Amino acid sequence: MKCPFCGTNNPAGETFCANCGGYLDTPASSTQTVVSQPGASYPTATTTQAAGGGTGGGVHGASSTLTPNAKLQNGRYIVEKVLGQGGMGAAVLARDSRVSNKRVVIKELISDENDPTQRQEDVRNFEREVETLANLDHPLIPTVTDSFQEGSRYYMVQEYAPGENLEDYMERVNKPMPEQEALTYIAQVLDILEYLSEQKPPIVHRDIKPANIIISSRDKRARLVDFGIARADEARNAKRKQTSALGTPGYAPPEQYQGNADARSDLYALAATLHHLVTNRDPRNYPPFNYPPVRTLNKQLSPELERILEKALTLDINKRYQNARQMKQEIEALLQQRFHAAIDTSSYILNTSGPISTPSVASKPAANSAGSAYAGGYSASGAPARSQPGQPANNPYGGGPYGPGPNQGQRPRNRGGYQQQQMGTFAPQQQQKKNDNNYILWSFLLLIVVLIIIGALIFVLPNLGHPVTPPGGGAQPISHTGQTSAKGNQPSADPISVTTIKGESIGLSDGKSIFDTSRKNASYKNQAVQAMAQGNTSQANTFWNDALGQDSSDAEAHIYQENMRILSSGQPYITFVVGTVLTGPNAGIGYDNLQGAYVAQHEWNQQNTLGNVKVRLIIANTGSDSGNAATVAHQIVQAAAKDPTIVGVMGWSLSSHAENASNILTAAHIPMVSATASSDSLTGLSSYFFRVAPSNKSEATVAAAYAKSKLQAQQAAIFLDDGDSYSQSLGNDFKGAFSGQTRIITYHRNDPASIIAGVQQLQTDPGLIYFAGYSNDVATLLGELPKHPALAKTQILGGDALYELAGYPSSVKGELHRMHFTAFAYPDEWDILKQGNKKPAFFKDYSDDYSSSNPSGVYGFRRPSNNVILSYDAMTALLTGSKQALNGGTTLKSTALQQALASVKNLQGVSGQITFGPDGDPINKAIVVLYFDDMGRIHMEENLGTGQFLAQ
Structure with missing residues (x-):
């Protein structure tokens, strides 16, 4: 029997197609009311379309009575035009005469x-x-908004979403959609799918495809429409219902043909839609379940997108993304890392302390034309203007396009204004009475709000222009934090504030909130925060002292206490933001960043290096998601607009965070100096971005030379994550610099299974594995190697991200002897280079600041890590530029600081001499190579002579 969907000839008696899984108990000439036929023509206002929103499919023979000027519900609804008509119904655009002729x-x-x-x-x-x-x-x-029955026909009324569906758009332009634009729409649909999965019971759409995604001409957002076969589980054993729940061939996954669809099936269909958008390859015109790698069809697409689609389109449902949130996070990360765009699809769920930027897309809007596409799969002739997605629009819920408004953190409720009782009936009289009561209540509340505003103005207006003076002195103005409430759904308007995003505290703090809560002194820190919020600085200082007595290595407590001293002194000060990661798996980097920043702050304040001007620090945490860097950068810009003492940023150490933040800070003319961000994409990123660490290209060149001369490597297997900017550039840089044979093995960051799979590809000893990645991932590699006897002698070489002491569990200690890695600093470097008599005061000051509660020589108390050293150098560079720009004065502009930083030359840092080049990179900066011995101790290779260590 020939399959009516894909054309495959199947043996007689088969129920389902062996190729596509389609139901066969229907002659090819019969009609399907939901399932689209492969290669069907695209509908217009005069084209017959299936009631489920699919194209083609024929009709049963009945016709709609809905024609222009027809009236329904005793003249309430007046039909303007037919948007689409199919075998089981029609969709029309109408006016609601009872509601100002509003279109529905x-x-x-x-x-x-x-x-x-x-x-x-x-x-x-x-x-x-x-x-x-x-x-x-x-x-x-x-x-x-309404539902009713007239005679034998049933009607549903919905809000009108004017726009163009993606199927019509693709047919009209006949070329691939730009990657950023497509990803933006898909991220919005994923937000919808995440919402559907949260319903009880969860809702599966079952027919996601371009025709069912409408891009609204009102706010340029993607609407998901046509829920005609959603939640059809209870009838899936009926043959006709089984057919109607199949979805659309080309987009529907294989399990859906057996009636086993769940939320992962919708993700497959959405991925098929994305594949269609970015390649202009309509899957209905090809055998089902067949999606070539997108970069074979469109070379401009990113490898990250290809990887996402490969995972989402796998036939094994258990190997796909298991929920919409997982897929959305990867797409948002791709948008943030490659296109520097922050998506705000979840901003009506999560609190934000500042506006989240929306991406701009370089595609030109389509010409305006008559007609529209109904948000229900019925396509109208013509297409209205399409402009860039993500642009702001008026929003009844407040904030941005559907961003934070008066009800922060809550989904809007009861938008339709009706209480449904049963099919075809509503309770308008009861609703009217309820609305009357609501009107009285809201009028009363509005009166109270107006009185409060008037009272506030009476209090505030006489005090405008008078800065707030902190208790205990006449220091310059300080912006007070707007710490969110315990419920986390009422963020303050103050940009110096913290909110909870996906379980992490994200934002800015000047001491009225803490990020590092995992230490044993957390109780004292919380009490100090409460005292500061109440303005009791004396009590707060006592609690900070108690916190440091328990853990003297806690730089966060040191910084807040130092800030209190500055504010109580009455002296002028300048403020820097320390941008870092203090929550999530990379929190150890953040602790190091704060330690280095505080030593520099304490030194310069104690020695009056800036004369009468003191140094104040604000801490910024972006957590584990690099996308938060854009959000926090917006907060910094807003804070700087309110507080002119904020002049620069030290941060971020992770390349993706640094890149996302720098773009926003640059636009506000706020300079940033990074300690360890080394991705090649940061070179020349902005005239306002500087770094004290060399680029990946520089350290990969050193590593390639070391591999040849010291490790005698003739070939190398290069592990890299092509979705991570640091890993991708470092791995490719090594490949370019290494003279021997190389083989690329891709893995996914924080995905142990992908690393293990990469090791299993190595059937013989490659001699050397160059691991372009992070310590927690190489630890997985180390744990896997003993299982492969052929790799017993394989050496591992990597970059500076492997120098993370907390990243190696005791279970892999026996394999650490394989490890070698480049780094930008090492605490014994001065002595090894026989320059111990010239060691800077930093080493003594570091020990004095942090060792009182632990006098041993371990890292973090007496012995600084490389991240601490580089953070100190980055902070010192900022302060050196500030001294030059201040020139004996007491006020500093961020633009003057930027100019001074650009001229920094031969600054002796702890990690070597620092001279910023025109591209923001350090010129000829020293690089070291480190290795582990059999006991798991780190040593530095001598006599490598890479870079200039001592300033001339």
Whole structure:
């Protein structure tokens, strides 16, 4: 029997197609009410379209009575035009005469079934769609506003979302959609799918495809429409229902043809849609479940996107993304890292302390034309103007396009304004009475708000222009934090504030909130924060002392206490933000960053190096998600606008965070100096970005020479994550610099299975593995190597990110002897280079600051790590530039600091001499090579002579 969907000839008696899984118990000439036919023509206002939103498929023979100027509900609804018509109904654009002729879309059900049982099934299906949509409450799902029955026909009224569906768009432009634009729309749909998965029971759409995604001409957001076959599980054993729940061939996954769809099936269909958008390859015109790698069809696409699609389109449902949040996070990370765009699809769920920027897309808007596409899969002739996605629009919930508003952190509720009782009936009288009561209540609340505002103005206006003076002295103004409430859903307007995003405290703190809560002194720190919030500086100082008595290595407590001294002194000060990561798996880097920054702050304040001007620090945490860097950078810009003492940033150590933050800080003319961010993409990024660490290219060149001369390597297997900017550039740099044979093995950061799979590809000893990545991932590699006897002697070489002491568990200690890595600093470097008599005061000051509660010689108390050293050097560079720009004065502009930083030359740092080049990179900076001995101790290779260590 020939499959009506894909054309495959199947043996007689088969129920499902062996190729596509389609239901075969229907002659090819019959019609399908939901499933689209491969290669079907694209519908217009006069083209017949299936009621489920699919294209083609034919009709049953019944026709709609809805024509222009037709009236429904005793003249309430007046039809303007037919948007689409199919075998089980039509969709029309109409005016609601009771609500100022507001435009709505009306969907009609026509059942021509002679079988009463099947006819009732059609009604139940339509009823279920109404019920599903009426109970959904998401800004990107059109709301049901009414439902009724006239004669034998049923009608559903929805809000009108003017725009163009993606199927029509692709047909109109006939070329791939730009990657950033496509990813932006897909991220918005994933937010919808995440919401659907949270319903009880979870809702599976089952027919995601370009025709069912509308880009609204009102706010340029993607709407998901046509829930006609959503939640069809209860009837999936009925043959006709089994067919109607198949979705659309080309987009539907294989398990859906057996009636086993779940949320992961929608992710597959959405990935198929994304594949179509970025390649202009319509999957309905090809055998099902066949998606070539996207970069073979469009070379401009990123490897990260290809990897995402490969995972999402796998036939094994257990190997796909297991929920919408996972897929959305990877897409947002790709947008942030490659396109420097922050997506705000979740901003109506999560608190934000400042606006989240929306990406701009370089594509030109389409010309405006008549007609629109209904948010329900019915396509109209023509297409309205399409402009860039993500642009702000008026929003009834407040904030941005659907960003934070008066009800921060909550999803908007009851947008339709109706209480549904049963199919075809509503309770307008009860609702009107409820609305009358609500009107009185809201009027009363509005009066109270107005009185409060008037009272506030009476208090505030006489005091405008008078800075707030902290208790205990006449220091310059300080911006007070707006710490979020315990519930986390009322962020302050003050940009110096902290909010919770995905379980992490993200934002800025000047001492009224803490980030490092994992230490044993956390109780004292919390009490200090409470005292500071109450303005009791004396009590706060006592608690900070108690906290440091328990753990003297806690630089966060040191910084806040130092700030209190400055504010109480009455002396002028300048403020720097320390941007870092203090939560998540890389929090250890953040602790090091704060230690280095505090030593520099304490030194310069204690020695009055800036004369009468003191140094104050604000701490910024972006957590584990690099996308938060853009959000926090916006906060810094806003804080600097309020507080002119904020003149620069020391941070971030991770390349992706640094890149995301720098773009925003540059636009506000705020300079930034990074300690360890080394990705090649940062070279020449901005005239306001500087770094004291060399680029990946520089350290990869040193590593390649070391591999040849010291390790005698003739070939190397290079492990890299092509979705991470640091790993990708470092691995490719090594490949370019290494003269022997190389082999690239890709893995995914924080994915042990991908690393283990990479090791299994090595059937013979490659001699050397160059691991372009991070310590926690190379630890997985070290744990896997003993399982492969052929790799017993394989050496491992890597970059500076492997110098993370907390990244190696005791279980791999026996394998550390394989490890070698380049680094930008080492605490014994001065002595090894026989320059011990010239060692800077930093080493003594570091020990004095942190060793009182632990006098041993371990890292973090007496012995600084490389991250501490480089953070100190980055802070010192900022302060050196500040001294030059201040020139004996007491006020400093960020633009003057930028000019001074650009001229920094021959600054002797702890990690070597620092001279900033025109591209922001350090010129000829010293690089060291480190290795582990058999006891797991680190040593430095001598006599390598790489870079200039001592300033001339």
